[in-house]
Amino acid sequence: MQRSTSLTSSASAARILLGIALLGSIGGWFVFYFLTDDAYITFRYVSNSLAGRGLVWNPAPFRPVEGYTSFLWAIVLRTVWSLTGIEPPESSSVISLFFGWGTLLLGYRFVMRMRLPAALAGDRLMLLAALLVGVLSNRTFLAWLSSGLETAMFNFLLIWFSYEALAPAASRASACWVVRLTTAAGLAYLTRPDGMLAVACAVAILLPDAIERGSARRLLAALPLALLPIHMLWRHATYGEWLPNTYYAKHVSAWPESGVRYLASFVLEYGIWVWLAICGVWLVVRLRTLPRPLFRSVWSARDGFLVAGMLVAHWAYYTFVIGGDHFEYRVYSHLIPLLWIAAIWMLTRISSDPRVIYGALAAFLLASLPIPWMHWAETRQLADRGTTFRLATPISQHFPPPVDRVVAAWDRWQHWLIDHSVCMRHQEHRVFHLRRVSIFPTREDGSRISWESRAVFAESSVGVLGWVLPNVAIVDTVGLNDHVVARLPRPPHRPEGRQMAHDREAPRAYIDCFLPNVTVRLKERRAYVYPRELTDERIHACESRDWLEAAHQEFGSERDGVSNSSNNIPAMR
Numbered sequence: 001m002q003r004s005t006s007l008t009s010s011a012s013a014a015r016i017l018l019g020i021a022l023l024g025s026i027g028g029w030f031v032f033y034f035l036t037d038d039a040y041i042t043f044r045y046v047s048n049s050l051a052g053r054g055l056v057w058n059p060a061p062f063r064p065v066e067g068y069t070s071f072l073w074a075i076v077l078r079t080v081w082s083l084t085g086i087e088p089p090e091s092s093s094v095i096s097l098f099f100g101w102g103t104l105l106l107g108y109r110f111v112m113r114m115r116l117p118a119a120l121a122g123d124r125l126m127l128l129a130a131l132l133v134g135v136l137s138n139r140t141f142l143a144w145l146s147s148g149l150e151t152a153m154f155n156f157l158l159i160w161f162s163y164e165a166l167a168p169a170a171s172r173a174s175a176c177w178v179v180r181l182t183t184a185a186g187l188a189y190l191t192r193p194d195g196m197l198a199v200a201c202a203v204a205i206l207l208p209d210a211i212e213r214g215s216a217r218r219l220l221a222a223l224p225l226a227l228l229p230i231h232m233l234w235r236h237a238t239y240g241e242w243l244p245n246t247y248y249a250k251h252v253s254a255w256p257e258s259g260v261r262y263l264a265s266f267v268l269e270y271g272i273w274v275w276l277a278i279c280g281v282w283l284v285v286r287l288r289t290l291p292r293p294l295f296r297s298v299w300s301a302r303d304g305f306l307v308a309g310m311l312v313a314h315w316a317y318y319t320f321v322i323g324g325d326h327f328e329y330r331v332y333s334h335l336i337p338l339l340w341i342a343a344i345w346m347l348t349r350i351s352s353d354p355r356v357i358y359g360a361l362a363a364f365l366l367a368s369l370p371i372p373w374m375h376w377a378e379t380r381q382l383a384d385r386g387t388t389f390r391l392a393t394p395i396s397q398h399f400p401p402p403v404d405r406v407v408a409a410w411d412r413w414q415h416w417l418i419d420h421s422v423c424m425r426h427q428e429h430r431v432f433h434l435r436r437v438s439i440f441p442t443r444e445d446g447s448r449i450s451w452e453s454r455a456v457f458a459e460s461s462v463g464v465l466g467w468v469l470p471n472v473a474i475v476d477t478v479g480l481n482d483h484v485v486a487r488l489p490r491p492p493h494r495p496e497g498r499q500m501a502h503d504r505e506a507p508r509a510y511i512d513c514f515l516p517n518v519t520v521r522l523k524e525r526r527a528y529v530y531p532r533e534l535t536d537e538r539i540h541a542c543e544s545r546d547w548l549e550a551a552h553q554e555f556g557s558e559r560d561g562v563s564n565s566s567n568n569i570p571a572m573r
Helices: 002-032 039-050 071-084 088-113 118-136 139-143 151-165 175-191 193-213 217-239 245-250 256-269 272-289 294-300 302-322 335-350 354-367 370-379 403-419 426-439 463-468 508-513 536-544 548-555
Strands: 456-459 473-476 518-521 526-529
Touching: 002 088, 002 118, 002 139, 039 071, 039 088, 039 463, 071 088, 071 151, 071 175, 088 118, 088 151, 088 335, 118 139, 118 335, 118 354, 139 335, 139 370, 151 175, 151 193, 151 302, 151 335, 175 193, 175 217, 193 217, 193 302, 256 272, 256 302, 256 370, 256 403, 272 335, 272 354, 302 335, 335 354, 426 463, 456 518, 508 536, 508 548
Parallel strands: 456 473
Antiparallel strands: 518 526
16 A cells, blocks of 8 residues: 555656656747748748648649658648648747657656666656756757757657557557557658658568467558558659659768768767767676577567667668758757667666666766757857858867867867758757848738739748748749759859758759749838749740750759750740
């Protein structure tokens, strides 16, 4: 009876601790609140969908393209807008905060179900506190509680999938577990194409499970996995492609020299080197105590290996192939809660001595604080995005020797990355967004331009502009929302080198083909349309023409995959 009362009291204390963490996250949400210009790309697709045009960038007869990369996020924003009247710029970050709360709840559930040695049975509350402090003190986690992008939702779904995939055997007996597992995987895929890895992992988990149980009926509960082929068929029917247009626009070639710096910055900035040390010790202990036969032991833990393999594959692809991400550690942000959960789990397998466990967790926490928070203190007041405004702000001068030498290496990595539009800090995106909003017309004014005037404007940063000019066709000159530009090779010999997600460039002849007739006067915050005739036939002709030679002539002969032969494409009149 006394033990039952103690367990109830501990569970209540854990729920109170979770409630405090949820309230604390609101403070972090306010401090790091920002919207990105890119978020408005999805907002424009949602706007066109509500207007009856479908999930398209430009009105017909422009070719439909998939430049939003997150089908489910667009559907969520559309649903909220249609039901409540709250537009995406206001609703998106509140929705993200809710998904951030869901992630904290999953962290709580991970710790509460974790099997602990008998000597640590009374330490569950302290371990939960360590997890919540570690996550809520992490700048990347706090930054992605907003942004307008789908990041918080994807992180929640991927961690939910991991939670179900690592469920104890007793939880797997019912078909409800299969439904939860496959729903998390299917929704993760609909949120980002990366979620395809979760679908593959779910299949790898369920097939041996069905064979061992001798029942194929359980696979019927896996119907949510059909979301992947259904959506891919819909994508092909709608856009004529099996992959999003953004894949073609962003993926030029493998970029490991960027990815290694991106990874090294993350490892040093957030003390991941301490986590790696913990992992190394756990591996040594595990190998020494591994039961025989080895194969049977590995097979019994196969689901853990599958989840780890999924996460490693995602990490390796973005690190060594893509080269990181344009946004501040976005593609690593889901790892923050999982690294803390894994650290707690490994430490409780290494030792039952609380001094060892809490000492290692304290070292992990302390190593993760100085660099990100010093950088935040140095840059949070920067509000004027001038020509030199890029937050590659050196901070090594604030650290004592010999630590300053290590941080100086981080300074160099950050400078290189940000010069190549990689790992751009949230403050820069915040200031850029506010600047765009302040100089462009309001959406109310921009909506007065109708598509009947066949208004066309060309721009490279298309988010806010596409939102405030909802009925103007925007030619995306870097190709994220343009089928033609996304498939042209990048210009060679740029003095600034490769630029993450901005390697493509539309030839001037391609832009001129659409006869752009909109001028935005920034000081007046007004858009003016000049009359001219742009027919549907001309739009089709501009989008169907082979512009390779035009790009060759404008940007030079040394282009990746460009032939030196001339097609003598005539200019349209």
